[in-house]
Amino acid sequence: MNRAVVCVDVGSTYTKAAVVDxxxxxxxxxxxxxxxIATDVMDGLGEAVAAATPKGANVIDTLVCxxxxxxxxxxxIGNEPLVTARAAYRAGLSAGARVVDVRAGNLEAGDFVxxxxxxxxxxxxxGGTDGGDETALRAHAEALAASGxxxxxxxxGNANAAxxxxxxxxxxxxxxTGVANVLPRIGVLNPVPARTAxxxxxxxxxxxxxxxxxxxxxxxxxxxxxxDAVLTGVEMAAELLAETGGGDLLVIDVGGAxxxxxxxxxxxxxxxxxxxxxxxxxxxxxxVEGDLGxxxxxxxxxxxxxxxxxxxxxxxxxxxxLRAANPAFRASDAxxxxxxxxxxxxxxxxxxxxxxxxxxxxxxxxxxxxLAAVGLVVGSGGILRRDPDALVWLxxxxxxxxxxxxxxxxxxxxxxxxDYRLAPAGLLAANGHRAAAxxxxxxxx
Numbered sequence: 308m309n310r311a312v313v314c315v316d317v318g319s320t321y322t323k324a325a326v327v328d329x330x331x332x333x334x335x336x337x338x339x340x341x342x343x344i345a346t347d348v349m350d351g352l353g354e355a356v357a358a359a360t361p362k363g364a365n366v367i368d369t370l371v372c373x374x375x376x377x378x379x380x381x382x383x384i385g386n387e388p389l390v391t392a393r394a395a396y397r398a399g400l401s402a403g404a405r406v407v408d409v410r411a412g413n414l415e416a417g418d419f420v421x422x423x424x425x426x427x428x429x430x431x432x433x434g435g436t437d438g439g440d441e442t443a444l445r446a447h448a449e450a451l452a453a454s455g456x457x458x459x460x461x462x463x464g465n466a467n468a469a470x471x472x473x474x475x476x477x478x479x480x481x482x483x484t485g486v487a488n489v490l491p492r493i494g495v496l497n498p499v500p501a502r503t504a505x506x507x508x509x510x511x512x513x514x515x516x517x518x519x520x521x522x523x524x525x526x527x528x529x530x531x532x533x534x535d536a537v538l539t540g541v542e543m544a545a546e547l548l549a550e551t552g553g554g555d556l557l558v559i560d561v562g563g564a565x566x567x568x569x570x571x572x573x574x575x576x577x578x579x580x581x582x583x584x585x586x587x588x589x590x591x592x593x594x595v596e597g598d599l600g601x602x603x604x605x606x607x608x609x610x611x612x613x614x615x616x617x618x619x620x621x622x623x624x625x626x627x628x629l630r631a632a633n634p635a636f637r638a639s640d641a642x643x644x645x646x647x648x649x650x651x652x653x654x655x656x657x658x659x660x661x662x663x664x665x666x667x668x669x670x671x672x673x674x675x676x677x678l679a680a681v682g683l684v685v686g687s688g689g690i691l692r693r694d695p696d697a698l699v700w701l702x703x704x705x706x707x708x709x710x711x712x713x714x715x716x717x718x719x720x721x722x723x724x725x726d727y728r729l730a731p732a733g734l735l736a737a738n739g740h741r742a743a744a745x746x747x748x749x750x751x752x
């Protein structure tokens with residue numbers, strides 16, 4: 308009898324379950340059901356698990372990741388837009404957060420009004436290199452303490468001032484978690500401690516606080532935000548790909564609320580030297596596009612297509628409005644879903660490769676990525692898994708996109724995560740089942 312681990316992703320639209328052999332990583336069963344967010348997410352979770360689990364399987368563990376209810380909403384505060392704020396922004400994305408607000412520099416009362424309006428679940432406070440000037444970090448902490456906020460804070464700034472800063476926040480009644488600096492030295496990005504702390508805050512405050520289920524079992528089973536689990540799976544897949552000489556890796560996850568892009572690229576020695584960015588270079592990175600979901604934010608796709616001068620079919624804007632107004636809509640004709648998904652993938656990859664614009668619309672793009680050496684492009688998301696033509700339009704949207712001002716993958720192999728392996732692999736690897744995670748991915752690389 309197989310020892311099995313059940314891995315579940317509770318998404319904004321669908322709940323997906325995968326049952327994995329704990330010893331070999333063999334995929335024993337998968338199933339998907341609509342997320343029952345209007346009632347209790349455990350209803351849809353239970354249905355998906357029951358449908359995916361083979362009769363007689365010896366289930367030894369159940370691991371869940373979730374992006375339902377909007378996932379983890381993060382605000383970032385740093386010293387300067389292009390240095391510590393940007394480093395913290397990247398750390399937040401790597402933790403699976405949706406960054407909803409970025410503040411830097413001299414903050415005034417209006418900044419904290421806007422910060423409250425962003426409805427963040429947690430604030431990532433950074434500032435200064437270790438041993439550097441702590442004036443701005445201290446001023447931001449004092450302003451936060453005086454603002455009356457009760458939003459939890461992850462403190463990842465100047466290590467020399469960390470104890471004092473934490474005391475300021477804690478004395479004001481703010482739940483504060485201190486970790487190592489996200490930017491200990493100029494040009495050195497250290498996102499892992501902040502990523503780990505944000506994961507813990509997500510589990511402690513967000514999952515319990517969004518009241519997605521009346522059952523304590525749900526809170527107990529959730530181990531990560533879905534993008535965090537996927538990024539772990541992507542990093543492991545990249546390791547396996549590197550062992551075979553398969554080149555760099557690009558993953559596009561088209562969802563109902565966002566489209567996320569993950570890349571694991573080979574470090575460029577030239578950019579690690581004199582041309583290195585002051586905020587550090589993220590060779591393993593994720594970007595999230597909150598206006599490019601094929602249901603909740605579908606209107607953003609057609610608007611972004613207009614901005615990019617990409618042609619769309621007649622009637623597509625109305626199809627997007629229909630989906631945004633009724634995210635549970637199930638199309639009888641997949642053509643509109645396919646076009647919206649292809650546009651979302653193309654635009655999201657363009658944005659990922661162009662880099663980030665931190666600090667406002669007039670700021671320059673930073674942190675661009677050359678995708679020409681990508682050896683494998685993986686498409687993920689419910690629509691891609693259900694559409695038999697997804698591989699065709701994904702290849703066209705990403706591999707043949709030469710008009711977007713970026714270098715697309717040149718000779719990449721394209722694949723669809725049809726069996727839903729990336730998030731389960733990330734859950735397995737982070738929860739004591741690394742060998743099973745490697746086995747699960749090896750069968751698909």
